[in-house]
Amino acid sequence: MAEERNVQQRHNGHGAGEATGAIAQQAQTAAEQMGRAVQQGVGRANAALSAVSERSGEAAQxxxxxxxNFRSAIETSARSQPTTTVALAALAGFFFGAFWRIGR
Structure with a gap:
């Protein structure tokens, strides 16, 4: 009877070790898969950031x-029609001031 218990204990201990090893292997596999997924996500984010950076540079240019062109047009207008240019500037200032007051 004591021998049966020893055999059973050895058998149970052996089975627990195998189960622990299998769980550890599954955890390692899951961690590797998550690592690959994170690397792919970082790669995609870097690509998107590069594209946005390039487009913003083009937009700034x-x-x-x-x-x-706008400055050139205003200078030309001021030289050829100074009165009209001053009137338009005053009108733009009036509207800017009105919107500024509404926004407060």
Missing amino acids: RTGEVLG
């Missing part, structure tokens, strides 16, 4: 070109 275009905005600079538009502002340069």
Whole structure:
């Protein structure tokens, strides 16, 4: 009877070790899969960030070109029609002030 218990205890202990090893293997596999998923996510985020950075640079360049054209148009208008240019500037200032007051 004592021998049966010893055999059973050895058998149960052996089975527990195998189960623990299997669980550890499953945990390691899950951790590796999660690591790969994180790396893929980081790669996608970097690609998206690069695309946004490139597009924002292009937008800034275009905005600079538009502002340069706008400045040129105002200078030309001020030289050829100074009275109209001053009147338009005063009107723009009036509307800006009115919207500023409404926003407060």
